[in-house]
Amino acid sequence: MSDHNFTIEQYLEELKPLINVDCGTWTPAGVSQIADIMTEKYQSIGWQVSRQSFDEKVGPGLLATNKPEAEEYDIMLIGHMDTVFPEGTIAEWSMTTDGEQAYGPGVADMKSGLLNMFKAVSQLPEDVADRLSICVCMNPDEEIGSTYSGDWLKSIAMKSRYVLVAEAARADGSLVKARKGLAAYKIEFKGKAAHAGNEPEKGISSITELAHWITTLNRETNFETGTTLNFGVVEGGTVGNVVPDYASAVLDIRFWDNDDYTRVEQKIHQMQENPSLQGIEITLTREAHKPAFTPNEGSEKLMAVIEKSGQDMGLNITWQAVGGGSDANLTGSLGIPTVDGLGPIGGAMHSRNEFLVLNSIGPRLTLLKNVLINLSETITR
Numbered sequence: 001m002s003d004h005n006f007t008i009e010q011y012l013e014e015l016k017p018l019i020n021v022d023c024g025t026w027t028p029a030g031v032s033q034i035a036d037i038m039t040e041k042y043q044s045i046g047w048q049v050s051r052q053s054f055d056e057k058v059g060p061g062l063l064a065t066n067k068p069e070a071e072e073y074d075i076m077l078i079g080h081m082d083t084v085f086p087e088g089t090i091a092e093w094s095m096t097t098d099g100e101q102a103y104g105p106g107v108a109d110m111k112s113g114l115l116n117m118f119k120a121v122s123q124l125p126e127d128v129a130d131r132l133s134i135c136v137c138m139n140p141d142e143e144i145g146s147t148y149s150g151d152w153l154k155s156i157a158m159k160s161r162y163v164l165v166a167e168a169a170r171a172d173g174s175l176v177k178a179r180k181g182l183a184a185y186k187i188e189f190k191g192k193a194a195h196a197g198n199e200p201e202k203g204i205s206s207i208t209e210l211a212h213w214i215t216t217l218n219r220e221t222n223f224e225t226g227t228t229l230n231f232g233v234v235e236g237g238t239v240g241n242v243v244p245d246y247a248s249a250v251l252d253i254r255f256w257d258n259d260d261y262t263r264v265e266q267k268i269h270q271m272q273e274n275p276s277l278q279g280i281e282i283t284l285t286r287e288a289h290k291p292a293f294t295p296n297e298g299s300e301k302l303m304a305v306i307e308k309s310g311q312d313m314g315l316n317i318t319w320q321a322v323g324g325g326s327d328a329n330l331t332g333s334l335g336i337p338t339v340d341g342l343g344p345i346g347g348a349m350h351s352r353n354e355f356l357v358l359n360s361i362g363p364r365l366t367l368l369k370n371v372l373i374n375l376s377e378t379i380t381r
């Protein structure tokens with residue numbers, strides 16, 4: 001990586017402080033620490049950094065820009081500062097390397113993406129940096145569906161021409177051109193308790209209603225269209241001889257077609273209003289929602305620029321449409337040309353096997369930088 005003015009060892013030294021801090025979404029102090037590190041980096045290259053606070057339960061958001069006075073951005077880069085790992089993880093598992101890969105919480109998802117974004121913009125030729133207005137948005141809660149930062153990201157995306165998300169490239173090197181939508185619900189059923197032996201007729205079983213929901217909604221799963229429903233958690237009841245008055249379920253829905261999701265959502269609301277058992281009260285809480293994003297005309301143009309940038313450096317760009325959501329869903333579904341997977345290659349995310357492929361760091365950094373340079377040439381005012 002001599003063409004980047006740093007060695008892999010130096011890169012890893014720079015990465016380590018971003019990994020070895022507990023910064024799960026619900027550890028705002030740790031996420032703030034990441035924000036401090038990133039703030040210092042961007043300020044060191046003369047960019048303006050502003051901090052956005054959302055909720056005390058999560059850390060801050062950061063917006064770094066080379067054009068503080070810009071009303072619109074040519075390019076919005078997105079990365080997240082949180083991980084899925086709870087407090088206490090670092091004491092048991094911190095960053096290691098073995099010459100080919102690095103391991104550790106967030107090493108691919110997505111601390112190396114944060115670092116690559118910074119390095120790519122800081123290495124831009126001066127005339128390109130002059131010409132382009134760029135903002136880098138880093139949010140604190142992507143791993144819970146950007147519940148708090150989603151509107152902030154969307155409002156900035158609405159002022160941007162292109163959005164590049166630097167989540168890790170797939171293990172086979174592919175970038176991400178489409179992501180499934182997702183919605184997560186907590187569903188609570190309140191019935192009426194009664195002795196199962198003496199007066200079962202006086203009870204209203206929350207578990208029976210829950211079972212009705214499961215069997216009814218499971219029929220909405222269609223592997224062909226990609227709309228799938230999963231009841232991942234159920235709870236309810238107390239003991240065997242009492243008609244259960246409380247039950248709850250967590251429902252996860254994935255979809256390619258946003259209209260099909262709307263249809264399923266309507267069905268869920270109808271079921272809430274018309275329970276199969278009289279007297280049941282049903283509470284529905286949508287805890288996360290990201291619309292599906294699929295390429296439009298603008299993103300095809302963006303993809304072509306990325307493919308060309310890869311070709312120029314002998315890197316064959318391949319694309320995947322994937323089931324997992326990211327912040328690309330938020331901006332892509334607004335119709336803003338969006339591509340994801342512009343970080344280094346990694347895998348086994350959200351597990352203790354998470355890894356980062358060391359020899360992908362340099363090429364993916366060069367790719368991101370070249371994409372910015374090539375985009376600057378397509379933008380006319």
Ligand SMILES: [Zn+2]
Pocket residue numbers: 080109110142167
């Ligand atoms: Zn991620």
